[in-house]
Amino acid sequence: MRRELLDVVRVDEVGPYRLLRLKRGRLESGAPGQFFMLSPPGRLLPRPMSLSLATRTELGFLIDPVGPGTKALTTLVRGERLHVLGPLGNGFRLDVARPLLVGGGIGLAPFPYLSERLGRPPAVLGFRSQEHAEAAALVPNAEVVVEPRLVTEALRPGHDVLACGPEPMLRAVAELDPGAQLAWEAPMACGYGACYGCAVEIGGELKRLCVEGPVLERAA
Numbered sequence: 278m279r280r281e282l283l284d285v286v287r288v289d290e291v292g293p294y295r296l297l298r299l300k301r302g303r304l305e306s307g308a309p310g311q312f313f314m315l316s317p318p319g320r321l322l323p324r325p326m327s328l329s330l331a332t333r334t335e336l337g338f339l340i341d342p343v344g345p346g347t348k349a350l351t352t353l354v355r356g357e358r359l360h361v362l363g364p365l366g367n368g369f370r371l372d373v374a375r376p377l378l379v380g381g382g383i384g385l386a387p388f389p390y391l392s393e394r395l396g397r398p399p400a401v402l403g404f405r406s407q408e409h410a411e412a413a414a415l416v417p418n419a420e421v422v423v424e425p426r427l428v429t430e431a432l433r434p435g436h437d438v439l440a441c442g443p444e445p446m447l448r449a450v451a452e453l454d455p456g457a458q459l460a461w462e463a464p465m466a467c468g469y470g471a472c473y474g475c476a477v478e479i480g481g482e483l484k485r486l487c488v489e490g491p492v493l494e495r496a497a
């Protein structure tokens with residue numbers, strides 16, 4: 278884990294989402310599903326983001342602009358710089374025989390990188406609209422389902438499921454496949470175990486999701 282000041286390359290539109298592309302500096306890309314704390318300009322606290330794309334020269338973060346932090350991150354322009362800390366937490370286990378990526382909405386963010394590392398396995402991606410579904414183009418071999426159809430209706434048995442998405446989707450996936458690897462979210466202030474802002478109950482105990490997760494092999 279290290280903290281660096283990275284240069285913005287540019288921000289691409291991907292349907293309603295934005296792909297923030299940064300010069301990589303000396304940061305490691307880490308395991309897919311690990312995250313980075315990105316410091317927006319101004320007095321805002323850093324925001325946790327999964328790494329979406331990694332090349333030799335760039336790191337890419339797919340961001341849903343839902344509030345002040347994500348809006349500040351997606352309106353950066355070339356020439357601006359921001360502090361990035363990571364990689365943090367525990368990512369997906371990659372020693373799986375028949376991977377199937379299952380994502381909901383912006384939960385697909387870690388999948389372009391995960392798909393590359395796993396040799397482009399099949400994916401099932403669910404979205405609330407056709408416009409949101411444009412982001413599926415970032416993930417090879419993806420079957421797209423748009424509401425009212427749900428990803429759980431498209432799940433196929435006999436796979437090792439790696440899932441990321443909204444909490445109700447993760448709970449439904451865990452119900453169908455108790456062995457699934459699930460990437461959870463919680464509000465995070467520090468990202469490395471110091472503030473307890475991300476504490477969730479796991480197996481009856483309070484755990485810090487930024488340290489124990491965000492990828493867990495059981496429901497949080």
Ligand SMILES: Cc1cc2nc3c(=O)[nH]c(=O)nc-3n(C[C@H](O)[C@H](O)[C@H](O)COP(=O)(O)OP(=O)(O)OC[C@H]3O[C@@H](n4cnc5c(N)ncnc54)[C@H](O)[C@@H]3O)c2cc1C
Pocket residue numbers: 312324325326327328338339340341342343344345346347348383386387461462463464465491
């Ligand atoms: C490990 C991890 C990885 C993430 N990866 C991505 C990613 O790749 N792309 C992406 O767009 N977003 C990702 N997120 C979510 C992202 O960090 C939040 O959307 C962001 O911090 C919101 O900041 P804001 O200032 O824009 O909005 P805020 O005003 O802070 O929040 C907007 C709304 O989202 C809710 N919210 C904020 N943070 C979270 C959270 N972490 N979990 C659930 N609800 C939350 C708030 O309660 C509020 O309703 C990730 C979160 C975690 C924990």
Ligand code: FES
Pocket residue numbers: 464465466467468469470471472473474475476485486487488
């Ligand atoms: S975000 Fe601070 S302890 Fe997890």
